[in-house]
Amino acid sequence: MFSENHKTAVYCNNVSYVYPDGTQALKNINFRLLPGEKAAIIGPNGAGKSTFLQLLNGIKRPQGEIKIFETLLSEKNLRNIKTHVGLVFQNPDDQLFCPTIFDDLAFGPVNLGMKEDETESRVTKALMDVGLQGYEKRSSLHLSYGERKLAAIASILTMNPWLIAMDEPTSNLDPLHRRKIIQWINRSNLTCLLTTHDMDMITETCQKVVLFNKGQVMAEGETKKILKDKKLLEENDLELPLKWQ
Numbered sequence: 001m002f003s004e005n006h007k008t009a010v011y012c013n014n015v016s017y018v019y020p021d022g023t024q025a026l027k028n029i030n031f032r033l034l035p036g037e038k039a040a041i042i043g044p045n046g047a048g049k050s051t052f053l054q055l056l057n058g059i060k061r062p063q064g065e066i067k068i069f070e071t072l073l074s075e076k077n078l079r080n081i082k083t084h085v086g087l088v089f090q091n092p093d094d095q096l097f098c099p100t101i102f103d104d105l106a107f108g109p110v111n112l113g114m115k116e117d118e119t120e121s122r123v124t125k126a127l128m129d130v131g132l133q134g135y136e137k138r139s140s141l142h143l144s145y146g147e148r149k150l151a152a153i154a155s156i157l158t159m160n161p162w163l164i165a166m167d168e169p170t171s172n173l174d175p176l177h178r179r180k181i182i183q184w185i186n187r188s189n190l191t192c193l194l195t196t197h198d199m200d201m202i203t204e205t206c207q208k209v210v211l212f213n214k215g216q217v218m219a220e221g222e223t224k225k226i227l228k229d230k231k232l233l234e235e236n237d238l239e240l241p242l243k244w245q
């Protein structure tokens with residue numbers, strides 16, 4: 001867990017990112033997430049949501065300043081920050097690549113040089129957390145898409161991250177697996193930042209919403225304030241959550 005001394009979980013000051021082909025994906029982003037908060041980034045396709053998440057554990061290096069739990073994201077601190085920020089990709093197949101689920105979940109801890117019994121207990125606990133207890137010997141190739149999404153989350157949990165960033169955690173899920181992800185988010189006491197097009201899911205999980213469009217922050221605030229603002233949402237090619245239509 002993060003220490004109580006931490007005042008911010010994510011702090012971005014004037015962050016911009018340009019892809020090698022010259023596409024400006026993010027422009028002058030200022031953003032703050034508090035320890036323990038759960039927040040969603042919304043925005044139309046191409047708004048920069050996924051790019052932004054990939055900045056938080058150093059996969060991509062932006063211009064501007066990012067601090068994670070008050071540590072500057074720099075070359076020197078990168079390894080340390082990677083252990084505290086868990087990024088769950090939209091596609092679970094980008095995250096599961098070992099012969100067994102056990103190996104997938106043990107991959108992070110083993111890389112950190114963790115002892116065998118500690119690794120095993122972390123794997124067992126992470127599988128329990130997402131409701132996949134007993135899946136150690138299964139292969140991700142033989143799991144359903146929903147099970148793979150849950151396993152991808154579990155593979156991040158074994159790192160005991162302080163912050164979990166999830167890219168469209170409920171996309172392509174059936175109602176049961178969508179519900180399981182919502183319940184896991186609500187049970188978890190991790191600081192959580194997710195991107196989603198599932199507006200109703202946000203109303204059940206997140207206190208705060210940030211609206212991105214064309215690489216910029218257009219609005220941010222409490223979930224109800226943003227997601228009940230029909231005009232703001234429509235101006236940004238979005239819609240009210242179904243329950244508030």
Ligand SMILES: Nc1ncnc2c1ncn2[C@@H]1O[C@H](COP(=O)(O)OP(=O)(O)OP(=O)(O)O)[C@@H](O)[C@H]1O
Nearest residue numbers: 019021023025043044045046047048049050051052
């Ligand atoms: N590898 C890349 N090279 C060049 N441009 C890219 C690359 N990946 C993404 N982009 C561009 O960066 C911008 C932001 O893309 P990003 O994937 O972050 O959007 P997004 O908000 O996650 O969209 P979606 O809702 O479709 O997932 C888009 O204009 C996209 O075309």
Ligand SMILES: [Mg+2]
Nearest residue numbers: 049050051167
């Ligand atoms: Mg995306």
